[in-house]
Amino acid sequence: MAANPVAAARWDWRSVICWALWGWGSSAFNTVILTFVFTVYLTGSVASDPQTGSKALGVTLTIAGACIALIAPVTGQRSDAGGRRKRWLALHTALVVVSTAGLYFVQDVPSSLLLGLVLVAVGSVFVEFAGVNYNAMLLQVSTPATIGRISGFGWAMGYFGGLVALAIVLFGFVQPEIGLFGVTSEDGLNIRVVALFAATWFALFALPLLIFVPEAPSPADQVQRSFLTGYLVLGKRLACMWRTDRSTLGYLAASAIYRDGLAAIFTFGGVIAAGTFGFSPGEVVVFAIAANLIAGASAFLGGRADDRFGPKPIIVTSLFGLVVVGSSLVVLPDKAAFWVCGLLLAGFLGPTESASRTFLARIAPPGREGETFGLYATTGRAVSFLGPLAFSGFIALFGTQRAGMAGIVLILLIGLLAMIPVRAPQRTDAATTGSPL
Template structure:
């Protein structure tokens, strides 16, 4: 795909900028910096902090699983897609900024702010993803999705560099200020998405929109068997996405708690991972359009399993940090293509008239059980240790891989290659 040759290149680039805008929330707050800061500084100790952070991720997952199909159906019925996208983006940005205020011991204050911000982040992503079928065709959905993911990781990388430049000490006060940077970044770089993405004019909200949304959800549940390949894919993704959620939520905590990474080392790891993730997203986005989405997802899952095994056994070696770096780079290379290809495949399979509703269910299956991985990680950590808890991730990836390879992709939408 040559972005400059697309007729709708302005809209595609504006849509892609949303990934650029919201990636620092994932990179800085969820994965690398604030999660580790919460466990190490705000919570009583790292073991308790790990469990509480995992529980917060679980609460987010349950709430998003309930809200996403309902609001997605309302957006389909009333044309409220952009309204919800803007609303949740602003809530996420504001509550990210408010994370500046919790200090050591303010555990529940910090968790409440984080859960609200994280729910809003996830819901914004639901409505952003639903635009992909409008912007792409069968031949370029992979490259457009990959371009957006790559641009997102590039945004995460720049934000990490900027955070290091503005707050080189990375002490408690500096890390709290970085949350303000994340919120402002989201507010500024999401503006092109709001300004240039086209959407149909929204209707005045009526009670019928809510009733119709529930009716649409019931209908989708009843007719989901007609979309056998979609339902099978969503079930498989439910498992391997849960593994990714667990890595995102607790990777930084594992580095600090098990491998004694400093905040500076975690920040450096984040920079390298974002470079790897950006390269992986751009590269595999183009490869997907050539060899098909199934092969790409299989490659990513196999490499993710190997990388997690390296992370588990790294502390037992004479080079624990070096091996964890290798594991992190491999995960970085694969995580973007895995998520991008999942989004691309969903866009290829989704009927046009069901865009928001089906992408609501895409989020639903991504979140319906995604509390299980972090929750089990927290439980195993409290009983044993973080190293033992990582086997939960292996189990989730393996189950997802096995279920994904049971799907008959050659029957999908009469496409020659998936």
């Protein structure tokens, strides 16, 4: 598996910072909306009961995942052609911001559940599309010797951005009886205002990348095609990969499975904390702040280890830790156990995500990074029913959220076993980079 000869030749601190700030901003959707605050509000306050809300959320995110699987690689392919990566990133970011702001209208009554689920699904689809182009831009701001640490820095910025956003949410809106601007919990107003905050946060921190990082040039062999023609081209390239590069296909398949387990931890972590371990909304946010701090630090350190040892050892070691700790959490009974195991899980999450991105970036064909990360999104979402289905299905079978946790651990174990035989990409010596990271 040959490494991608990343085009950048030197450390460009401004481009890296601007690129990483997008991750800082997008964390408001992923952390505040999708994981720890708004989905907890949907399942715990808007739905008629937590079990019904959890199952409805799982079904909704399964549908959203199917949409991503069908469309992501062609949108990535089209952004590669014509030098339009930033334009598509801007459009998809704007759609996430608008759908997030729309959550303000979701009141704490069951009749608002459908609106909330639809807007969360729309946001989750377009944040994934935006992420395809964002991940492809990693190759514009890094070199072969620094790609691991810059990816880790980007993930760390995302986690720390989530930490700061959650702290503002906790002390400004969730915890006080009367929050900022006189907001109270009547009609769920304190949580609905959090949606407006998250939308504003994302919009502001996305701007530096969109303004200051140059657009990627269009490769000479890339031409704009119709949307449907893009699927034909994609099919031919997949057939070629099957004949000549099955190791890459193996990585896409293995990472699809374990990344869906990671996504399930993010999506249902707050729901499990509240429903199984009795965390209050304020306690969920406090835990989320601590988890983001641990995950951000571990992603940063894992990025440096990535450049030194390569991404595969980081992925395999972290997945093993996730399976062991997750299994312990299924049987341990109390809130203190959730604190310990949850923070350990966070410590393994950051390096897994960062190394997974650099693994693919190292092997992406030059000029087809958007298409490759689109495939990365598609293969992930092609099996994205696994995490929500394992969670909601185990709840339906055994009647408890604790059983749902066991389903998520099973997905992580399958992903780990599938990853072990995948051949690692060639490593680049990271001796002298000029990078302060």
